[in-house]
Amino acid sequence: MATGANITADDVAAEAGVSRWTVTRAFRKDASISAKSRAKVMQAAERLGYVPDLRAASLASDRSNLVALLVDDFANPHKLVMMERLTRVMRRKGWDTLLVNTLDKADTGPALLNASQRRVDAVILIGLQFDDDVLAAAQHARRFSKLIVFARSSQKPDTISIAVDDVQAMRDIAAYVDAQGYRRPFFVAGPRTSSAHLLRKETFIDYWQQTHGLRPDCVNVAAYDPALSGAVVETALKDRARADLPDVLVCENDALAIGAIDTLRHRLGLRVPGDIAVTGFDDIPQADSLNYQLTTYRQPLDEMADYLVEVLDSREDRDMNRLFRGAIVRRDSA
Amino acid sequence: MATGANITADDVAAEAGVSRWTVTRAFRKDASISAKSRAKVMQAAERLGYVPDLRAASLASDRSNLVALLVDDFANPHKLVMMERLTRVMRRKGWDTLLVNTLDKADTGPALLNASQRRVDAVILIGLQFDDDVLAAAQHARRFSKLIVFARSSQKPDTISIAVDDVQAMRDIAAYVDAQGYRRPFFVAGPRTSSAHLLRKETFIDYWQQTHGLRPDCVNVAAYDPALSGAVVETALKDRARADLPDVLVCENDALAIGAIDTLRHRLGLRVPGDIAVTGFDDIPQADSLNYQLTTYRQPLDEMADYLVEVLDSREDRDMNRLFRGAIVRRDSA
DNA sequence: AATCCATTTGCACGCGCGTGCAAAATTTGC
DNA sequence: GCAAATTTTGCACGCGCGTGCAAATGGATT
Incomplete structure (x- = not known):
């Protein structure tokens, strides 16, 4: 079923006749490595069925490239649209999504805790139950540096809001x-x-x-x-x-x-x-x-999602709030 | 913002005057630990703002308690319902969800690879583009032991199907x-x-x-x-x-x-x-x-989700396919 | 052929926690 | 109050990979 046991970068290095660090480099887009070393590594990896372990990478580098998406309001069909856009853009840019269903109002804290345990790099809120007091209470065990409120304006400090005006x-x-x-x-x-x-x-x-x-x-x-x-x-x-x-x-x-x-x-x-x-x-x-x-x-969801990724990539810490302008879609109902 | 630097179990142990392993035990439901040790640990953890690191836990134990949910068919409103039910039940039972938007048909392989890199314990498919050949091709780099097709029957071997009859x-x-x-x-x-x-x-x-x-x-x-x-x-x-x-x-x-x-x-x-x-x-x-x-x-979605969790918890490997029986909902349209 | 610069490669250490077993502490039975 | 049964605690080692720097390699220039 699973390809062999746990193939590590060491195994691939041995197979390819290079050092483990060369293997690591071969798997990064922006690493300085010669074309032929990379080819050798990739072939060896392919032969062995090697897949880098992002848990270990994250542990060592202290960046997870994981983002928690907290959702509570599943009755609103718009959530499906937002989830599609966000996951699409984020995946393209290398961000994975942890979907957390905030079961009820009291669950916001535990949900944030959940995200913290996975050491996500950011938390995105697209629900509605996030009143400021609940959030404040939940700040406590906060282990991620960015709290982003998407498609909803928020004046809360320590919070980045990306929304329509x-x-x-x-x-x-x-x-x-x-x-x-x-x-x-x-x-x-x-x-x-x-x-x-x-x-x-x-x-x-x-x-x-x-x-x-x-x-x-x-x-x-x-x-x-x-x-x-x-x-x-x-x-x-x-x-x-x-x-x-x-x-x-x-x-x-x-x-x-x-x-x-x-x-x-x-x-x-x-x-x-x-x-x-x-x-x-x-x-x-x-x-x-x-x-x-x-x-x-x-709402200009695509633009907003693009900006969201910018925020994720950024090292800045403040003043990243941003309001977008959408447009009326005129149909028959009014 | 984030509570201090990285508080580890060692820090909590020092604070509580116990060993690190006692700290670990305090955070597990079923561990053998005296009530007062646990209380001491929990208080110390609270004081320090300690949150266990699931990446490290997963790395050490080889269980991630993470499940990838592959979705492609976001135009179908039913997906929102399924996502809500699944994440709800799974979260209650301690399973986190990695949401992967399978961008297009050719993306199934990369999406599975994505999940593999996070070392998820299982992959759940709730889309439609998963033809058997794509799946077969993607089996290659497979690093998870369970491939579950939810709400869709599948005869593919090495695949667990949970669906309505x-x-x-x-x-x-x-x-x-x-x-x-x-x-x-x-x-x-x-x-x-x-x-x-x-x-x-x-x-x-x-x-x-x-x-x-x-x-x-x-x-x-x-x-x-x-x-x-x-x-x-x-x-x-x-x-x-x-x-x-x-x-x-x-x-x-x-x-x-x-x-x-x-x-x-x-x-x-x-x-x-x-x-x-x-x-x-x-x-x-x-x-x-x-x-x-x-x-x-x-479809009896709740029952199906409960069974899904059973499958996740189980160590079995075969014959876990199961068909459920739903019921007609009679309304005016026919 | 000798030198220099740019590119490529190698490595020691640590990230934070689980596992399984043995030692220590506590409780129980009489 | 003592021995046995039971519960509780402690620990060495490893999980797989990144970081930052030093060494080595290759190519270009004179």
């Missing part, structure tokens, strides 16, 4: 909604625990208040889960008279928007966008489906 | 469709490369041929991607006269089914289930949404 983005959306002539917006927000949602919600509300002098209705959903979102929206709207209904639901993200659309159509008997328009955020694959054609906002 | 499942579906009175089924299959789809498709076709003496129409989609599925279904059905249309689309999985439903409704102007019924497979979250209410088949 929520304020800018939400202003764009608000302006678009405004320009389309909608006048009775209704904001569907995510869990209160997450700090990003505050930014989006407040930005929208502020905009509307300044522009039209009134505060839009608002509702909170306990998770970025379409089903939950639908339930909350139904409760909020079902008893309203037709004239009291909003003319557009501005949703904090696509997961919420999709749940809302389903409820509007199938529970409340309304047409989208005929009776009520809907906007989202993220541009998940479903947003482009025939059924939803959701007007939403696309 | 496709034949049984598809017979159940066929019988259901039959019993509901549908008479002009149309099968929507996934990529030809995957071996599981053959089983489902052939089982359905065989059933229909034996029961009704005729071979249902059939179409292949190049990936488990709703958008692609929709396109293929549209091409296949758009020129048919109303009377020639099938009365039920039996889809190899939910991703295909959802794409099909969208196309039926929004391109072909048909009602689902009014004009054409649809069945899926997997019971992804969307299947339960108001919009789809998809009749589908649920």
Whole structure:
């Protein structure tokens, strides 16, 4: 099954007639080694089925090239997209990914501990439950030098945030909604625990208040889960008279928007966008489906992932926060 | 930032006034150690911020408690569900997950190599591109003892398959469709490369041929991607006269089914289930949404994940293949 | 042919922890 | 209170590779 026992660099060295260090060099991209030595080594390695042991390498060099990805919010389809992009870019650049499912809110600490034990070089957070106090508590046993919050802005010190500019983005959306002539917006927000949602919600509300002098209705959903979102929206709207209904639901993200659309159509008997328009955020694959054609906002995920790798490679320690600018994706839903 | 420099077990031992080996024992569940020694050690560790180094432990013990999860098929929402279940169960049992995005078909070998370098204890395949020849070629540099194909049956030797019984499942579906009175089924299959789809498709076709003496129409989609599925279904059905249309689309999985439903409704102007019924497979979250209410088949994922952990823990080497039985989830779409 | 410079190769030591067994400490039985 | 049974503790060696520098090799120049 496994090729022989444990073939080490020493074995390959003997087979190739060179020293072990030459073997090591042959396996590094940027090492100074003659072409023919490398060829000899590679052939010997191939013959023996040698595979370098990254555990030992990491132990000796104190760099693991491993990154922990902490995820909690598996109900949001956007997570799948993010995971794909991140792992793709990172793997191309030589970074491996340790996927840690943060089971529940109290599990953030243990999850970070888990990552520490593997001596990852960095931890990337793409969930939502990471309130600042939980993080602070978890800093304790921290054995990695970089804590990166991806696709979510964070003001926490010792933390690098790579995200879209929520304020800018939400202003764009608000302006678009405004320009389309909608006048009775209704904001569907995510869990209160997450700090990003505050930014989006407040930005929208502020905009509307300044522009039209009134505060839009608002509702909170306990998770970025379409089903939950639908339930909350139904409760909020079902008893309203037709004239009291909003003319557009501005949703904090696509997961919420999709749940809302389903409820509007199938529970409340309304047409989208005929009776009520809907906007989202993220541009998940479903947003482009025939059924939803959701007007939403696309984050420049590729750029953000590229920058993430830059951060990983960098030796710097501060001021690496960065905000990106995305763009509205205009479809039929609003 | 990181707590001090590298605190090792030696440091903790000194602090606690015991030997390093007592420290080691304190951190293992099943070690023979007195309660008060453990308490002393734990307090010292806490004071110093000590976190055991799993790289070193793994190197010394030749067990990594790390499992590589190879995924390629990120367009299928079901993958998110599987990843959540697997990582949840595995983490609870002390197994960490290395997520490897198999970038494309030719990348299977390099991806396996990647896992080998981390000396994972096992590799779990939950993608679809793993044809037997690619796998065979990749066996070469194999440094892990277990290759597990999850949620897909495989006859390959040296491979452990944990999956639902496709034949049984598809017979159940066929019988259901039959019993509901549908008479002009149309099968929507996934990529030809995957071996599981053959089983489902052939089982359905065989059933229909034996029961009704005729071979249902059939179409292949190049990936488990709703958008692609929709396109293929549209091409296949758009020129048919109303009377020639099938009365039920039996889809190899939910991703295909959802794409099909969208196309039926929004391109072909048909009602689902009014004009054409649809069945899926997997019971992804969307299947339960108001919009789809998809009749589908649920795999017992939790049971399967539990068994997976059993396999990981086991020292056995053969005959660990296992088929599970799921159940039809009956909703409105058929 | 002698010299110099650039390139290539070799190596001692340490990274942090597990394994298996023997010695020491503690408990039990009477 | 003593011997035997049991639990608890200590340790030498090795897991496989990187680091940084010194020695050696090869090629180019005069």
